Amino acid sequence: MINILDQSTINKIAAGEVVERPMSIVKELVENSIDADANQITVEIKDGGLSYIRVTDNGNGIEKDDIRRAYMRHATSKLSTAEDLVGVMTLGFRGEALSTIAAVTETEMVTKTRDSLTGIKYVINGGREESFGEVGAPDGTTIISRNIFFNTPARLKFLKTAMTEGSYINDLIVRIALSHPTISFKLIANGKVTISTSGNGKLKDVIYAVYGRDITANLLPVDYSENGISVSGYIAKPFISKGNRSFENYFVNGRYITNPIIAKAIEEAYKTSIMMHKFPFTMLSLKLDPKMCDVNIHPTKKEFKYYNEKALFHTVYHAVSDALIGKEIIPDFNLDKKNAEDQKEAAEGTVNVKKAETSINNNVNLKQTEVDAASKQSDVSAAVKNDSGSSLHNKTESFSVK
Secondary structure (H helix, E strand, O other), rough: OOOOOOOOHHHHHHHHOOOOHHHHHHHHHHHHHOOOOOOEEEEEEHHHHOOOEEEEEOOOOOOOHHHHHHOOOOOOOOOHHHHHHHOOOOOOOEEEEEEEEHHHHHEEEEEOOOOOEEEEEEEEEEEEEEEEEEOOOOOOOEEEEOOOOOOOOOHOOOOOOOHHHHHHHHHHHHHHHHHOOOOOEEEEEEEEEEEEEEOOOHHHHHHHHHHHHHHHHHHHHHHEEEEEEEEEEEEEOOOEEEEEEEEEEEEOOEEEOHHHHHHHHHHHHHOOOOOOOOEOOOEEEEEEEEHHHHOOOOOOOOEEEEHHHHHHHHHHHHHHHHHOOOOOOOOOOOOOHHHHHHHHHHHHHHHHHHHHHHHHHHHHHHHHHHHHHHHHHHHHHHHHHHHHHHHHHHHHHHHHHH
């Protein structure tokens, strides 16, 4: 017997493709915020996102009449027809995120458009609407998701520890912040700010905020264009490396993706200058014609295909290799400068020795003077004592004669 599934069951099944773990929820909500033209995005999590996720932005907000529609499956403002998939530039476009998140969490949304006097608070738990009403709110949207998989406990037991799930979210925000330096991001984990970027548009400042001074001080700029593909950003000198590919960051049209062609091109360019089984640090942004690539091949949109993979490999390879050629790729060490510094230190040392000798001689002379003065004082005291004794002797003799 063939059964027609109800909408609640359909949503829960679909959620398994889109919402794999707390990081999936954060990814979908942050991408929605970016598509809504937000320039300030705050993510707060508790217990690695297992019990609490909050994403707040200052974007365009959602119109009152569109709020309920936004939580329906395949409801989106980014596409109208299948032809719109060709050349899509927004990070989200399938219209599955909000409906699947609401199906497996306790969800609360507060949103306000810039033209509205008040905002709207919408509460939907497990796909069922709980409340809908006006509320005071700033411009933008805040979405809170609590207790992920509360109604599908079988899925919950496959999640990892809170610390591990939290690290996945941290890595995600790092990559999104690197791909969007004009947006200010803040990640708060259990009440502590772990990531904070300024959003001033300077990629190097984001790298410094995320990776620190050592990596930032050893970056090489990349700016290369060929075959209709432009590659920009930074790579690090070869001695900045890791035993895995977590340092390899590359983005296509602002979207973080993984691609074996790009990874291979980067590693081939570094092949002669990096140790075996080590992988370099890269932060590359690729701009190419969106009509020539397809990102709609995986539910997480992390993979993409390009119509000319040979040209893609060639462009990325030369972008990286050209940045490495002719650059100082080892820590700076100038022998002539070192010799000059040594001579200067030697000269300063000679002067210091002479000063020390002069100081010692002066101290010796001073001590000798003090000794001579003490000797003279002793002689004077002895003379006085002798004079006094002689006078007394004379007086005694005079007394005896009488």
